[in-house]
Amino acid sequence: MLFDDTYKTIAKVSEGVFRDKGSRFIAYLYPIKSDEEIKNIIAELKALHPKARHHCWAIRIGPDRTVFRINDDGEPSGTAGRPILNTLLSLDLTNVLAVVVRYFGGTLLGVPGLINAYKCATLEAINQAIIIEKTIDLTFTIEFGHPVMNEVMKVIKDENLKIFNQSFDLNCCFDIEIRKSQVNKVLERLEKIEGLKWKG
Incomplete structure (x- = not known):
């Protein structure tokens, strides 16, 4: 295939x-x-x-x-x-x-x-x-509050995502790579996390 x-x-x-x-x-x-x-x-x-x-x-x-x-x-x-x-x-x-x-x-x-x-x-x-x-990977920036860190890390671990930039100020901000064929599924999961914003 x-x-x-x-x-x-x-x-x-x-x-x-x-x-x-x-x-x-x-x-x-x-x-x-x-x-x-x-x-x-x-x-x-x-x-x-x-x-x-x-x-x-x-x-x-x-x-x-x-x-x-x-x-x-x-x-x-x-x-x-x-x-x-x-x-x-x-x-x-x-x-x-x-x-x-x-x-x-x-x-x-x-x-x-x-x-x-x-x-x-x-x-x-x-x-x-x-x-x-x-794999062809697409880059996204996600921003979220500290209280939901565990939920975000669970998605990152489950979906085997790569983090290549991170900052922890008032909010957490990660640049992540998502494999092209996984994008919709991963973003759907991330969108369920309270207060998380993403841009690609």
Whole structure:
């Protein structure tokens, strides 16, 4: 059964290598949360591989998997970024940046050869990766009085919610994460607690 509140990503950076006719394609996969991270990662790889001819990449981000970008970095259009992205798509991975660093071996591979090489290098890195499933969580702020603390904590414990900010002034204020598929049920329970207010 497919849930619409989970997505697949990678746990940590992984690496793979593919060789063809003397050219070396080194693929790196990075778990990322936003495309602002790309610039620094590419800069690091260019420093690590100053003699490489191309640093081609593709990203896919967002639990809804709608944001993606590709860069052929000087390779013929459609021969690098697109096959890298298609490999991520075929395995339904998101929140991932895939970069393939190419060292040119002196022999031209042609369009089909390039497409295959970028795809295979990306697959090699995916094969080395630890693929994990994450839930899509929505953030809510709840505010309540001290006397109902036990009731609130019971809901949080029962529903396995994450608290990531809390303050205890005149009222208690928590930022909580609720799994997308649980939102209605959890908010219904919270709304029964006297004086509790929430915003999402």
